[in-house]
Amino acid sequence: MEFQIFSKALYSTWILYRPERILFDSGEGISTILGNSVYAIKDVFVTHGHVDHIAGLWGLINTRNTAMGDRDKPLRINYPAGNRAIEAFLDFIVSMNPRLRYDMILNPLDDGNEVFLRTAGSFKRSVRPFRVKHTAGEISCGYHIYEERRKLKEELSGLTSNEIASIVREKGRDAITDIYTQKIVTISGDTFALPPEIISNSETLLHECTFLQEKDRRNQNHSSVEEVIDSVKHSEGIKRLILYHISGRYTSRMKKWHSFVQKELEDTGVEVYVVHPEHVFTL
Template identity: 30%
Template sequence: MELEFLGTGAGVPAKHRNVTSIALKLLDERNAVWLFDCGEGTQMQILHTTIRPRKIEKIFLTHLHGDHIFGLPGLISSRSFQGGTEPLEIYGPTGTEEFIRTALKISRTRLSYPLKFIEIDQEGILFKDKQFEVSCKKLDHGIDSYGYRVVEADHQGELKVEELSALGIQPGPIYGQIKRGDTVTLPDGREVDGRQFVGQPKKGRIVTILGDTRYHSHSVELARDADVLVHESTFKKDEEKMARTYYHSTTQQAAKVAKEAQVKQLILTHISARYLAKDVLDLRAEAEEIFPQVRVAKDFYVLPIHFEE
């Protein structure tokens, strides 16, 4: 599992930052990519990565401001041209389907795959299968803006292959029985309790990605105990009044959410184009005054999300 930041800017594209889009790469887990927001130029950013548009399985939109959605028609169209045939699910606030279907209709774009729209009309669980659960809560941004919490199911413990080999038990279908925890009778009459040869389960990982928002208690709830929290940081700490006026957050408000939620790592994104390299160091330092495990994302930054040791 990895996060790849395709765009980390706020409002308008800049030379050093494109507007918002984040890829959650689940290639080992389900051979798929989930996209969170799709600002203008996202498909161009993808060309500089190993991501294949046809691998994009789901797109989650935090809100319908242009810097988060204007890249959708182009990406959806290109996914078709590039051989995509699998359905694409798009989650977002009311108006998501109208925006996309209007753009495709007016441009007479024909797709080689079906679109499925899931418009959010209430908070709670949006998607759940054996591997993942995705839930959302509304934030505070003037228009409907949501944060998403992705929870991975716990992984079964690893089979203790060396111990089995030491007992003379060779690989084969019997390993599957043992890994299920069954009691297995060997050809020589010995009984093996499978539970003794499977390691401890690995706790599933939690990723929280928030839309644009003022400081809000829902942010803390969505981020509770997350391995990674991705939070917007449009303003410096001394610009709290401006952040409130424009329904955004400061560095230290994001850090406050991370601290209250007891997350393992905070990633700041949605950085104003007026902040350059030296300013980014200041943004990080401000957040570190409250929460030390913080990084300011830049375009194409890749964050591996490891299991807790």
């Protein structure tokens, strides 16, 4: 399993990315639903300080403190620097849990910062925040997960496999490859639809989609399905789209909306998934 997600706009949102044991947002109910899996979480990346995204933090931090937890592994909480609601809540949690058995690292992030997840030989993954537009005064961000990859140097593309093998024997594997970084996951956070320059070339895009009907939207703080579709149509390199943070008003018609988005994006080849507001989603 790659993703485990619960997300219902206004109530609770959390996204577990299992390959790296990292959590994006920590809405209420997370510890209850994840059970023993909370012990494995290494990093939490908080998008902003609205209660539906942070209410589960206290439970998560507390549950991880029980005897079953792995006490050697620290828990790092990453969040947009200067977000007062998150800072005040973390202050409160720390003051209520003065004897944590593991290290809790608070890591405020600014644009341009990078958080390394793991490095094993040539395998490197990291998370970088980017600012998004949400409600006035709320410092909010989304996150990209990057992976370092290697590809054959362009000037060698005409060579035969024997010729390439002989370069490797002579000069080593590094001589034939260029390193590049691939966006493997993008998480929008709560925001107006992200522009193509941010979401392009992300293999898996998780985009909030609070409103499935434009007419239901009162303020310009969240995305509507039309905007997300438009942005994805103008982007390239997206393989999977997961719509989340959907309003509970649409629960009885989720199949219909899923088919609608699939049909709209048919020509792009993007696989479409929709997180039902009342169920835990897995992929």
